[in-house]
Amino acid sequence: MIKVKIYELDKHRNETTFRPYLAARDVLKEVGIEITEGDSYDFAWIGQASISNKLLPLNESVEMGVRFCKSVGGDIMLFDGQDSHSLIGTYEVYERLQVLSSLRCTLLLKNTLLKSMEMYKIPTVNGRWYWGDGDYSIPQIDAFSDGIVLSGTNWLSTFRANFMKNLFHLPKFSKVHDVCALFGYPASVGYEHGLAHHQHYDLHRAPCIEILEGLKNIDVQMLQGGQRIPLDEYYRIMAMSKIVVSPLGYGEMTPRDLEAIGMGAVVIKPTLDHLRSEPWIYDEGSVYIGCRHDYSDLEEKIDFVLSNFENLRDEMYEYTVRKYQYQYGDVTRMPVYLHNLFTEKLKGIITHED
Numbered sequence: 001m002i003k004v005k006i007y008e009l010d011k012h013r014n015e016t017t018f019r020p021y022l023a024a025r026d027v028l029k030e031v032g033i034e035i036t037e038g039d040s041y042d043f044a045w046i047g048q049a050s051i052s053n054k055l056l057p058l059n060e061s062v063e064m065g066v067r068f069c070k071s072v073g074g075d076i077m078l079f080d081g082q083d084s085h086s087l088i089g090t091y092e093v094y095e096r097l098q099v100l101s102s103l104r105c106t107l108l109l110k111n112t113l114l115k116s117m118e119m120y121k122i123p124t125v126n127g128r129w130y131w132g133d134g135d136y137s138i139p140q141i142d143a144f145s146d147g148i149v150l151s152g153t154n155w156l157s158t159f160r161a162n163f164m165k166n167l168f169h170l171p172k173f174s175k176v177h178d179v180c181a182l183f184g185y186p187a188s189v190g191y192e193h194g195l196a197h198h199q200h201y202d203l204h205r206a207p208c209i210e211i212l213e214g215l216k217n218i219d220v221q222m223l224q225g226g227q228r229i230p231l232d233e234y235y236r237i238m239a240m241s242k243i244v245v246s247p248l249g250y251g252e253m254t255p256r257d258l259e260a261i262g263m264g265a266v267v268i269k270p271t272l273d274h275l276r277s278e279p280w281i282y283d284e285g286s287v288y289i290g291c292r293h294d295y296s297d298l299e300e301k302i303d304f305v306l307s308n309f310e311n312l313r314d315e316m317y318e319y320t321v322r323k324y325q326y327q328y329g330d331v332t333r334m335p336v337y338l339h340n341l342f343t344e345k346l347k348g349i350i351t352h353e354d
Helices: 014-023 025-030 058-072 091-097 117-121 161-167 198-213 231-239 255-262 298-307 309-328 333-345
Strands: 002-007 033-035 043-047 074-080 103-110 112-114 128-133 148-150 177-181 220-222 241-245 266-270 275-277 289-291
Touching (some): 002 014, 014 043, 014 074, 025 333, 033 333, 043 058, 058 074, 058 091, 058 103, 074 091, 112 117, 128 198, 177 298, 198 298, 231 255, 241 255, 241 298, 255 309, 266 298, 266 309, 298 309
Parallel strands (some): 002 033, 002 043, 043 074, 074 103, 103 148, 177 220, 177 241, 266 289
């Protein structure tokens, strides 16, 4: 039996990161992983909110994270549950901990990763592949990549399971709009380790906005000046639209995609062929229609969907329901994945004995 203790569960997004594990607590125990609140445990589980502060320069954030881990001591695992595949701010802490003799950091568990660890060596904007050329890279990642692994959860794992179950049984809605594009633009001002990241958020979405605004004879529902609308109005428009355009933001995977599909829409979003995660449902052409990251073929994709809407909707809806239920509906999937991961990665590490 491996006993683990979660630290600072109530801090910022740590709760979201660890929510799927807590929901599967009983099943985890059945496969030999017990979450405890006591002081007797084998590994401390530490989330990104405890070791990374995006309001600080990167070096100061890393120093803060290392200090926190030292205060915990012992054997630890780091969890990065942020919505992006970027490792900025958490990798640096993980790397620093490898040379400390006072504790042992065995794994950095991440909810999404780039398809190849080699891709992290290429300089991008704060490690986000889809934001293009930038100043952040991890050229030395090979030395530590064996301990950087998928966590067995992602943002879709945190979705409201009961709502999702009901959503996939909703009747087909009357489709009076062609395209729903109720996504934020421009973004509010925000910084990440000194970089004004809202600019890059907007640069990625700007071509999408320009193309949508130029469409002729197509009913496109968009926000006015980026101003949010009431949630019930948002869902009403989404449910009455044939297509939901879902651009990338600070991350790639979003529950909005499942909501749209469950309401009988076809999702168009930039391809996710650079990404890997566990579980995974984003099969291009079956769950969503992929467009180029610069949106240069977006109009073509919209025309294709509108010309084949009913067939695409029915086929993609049925496929997504089956895929989602298989990947996320089985409560044993994540615990078994974690058990197998620990069996492989923690060989020779003594664990708690009852």
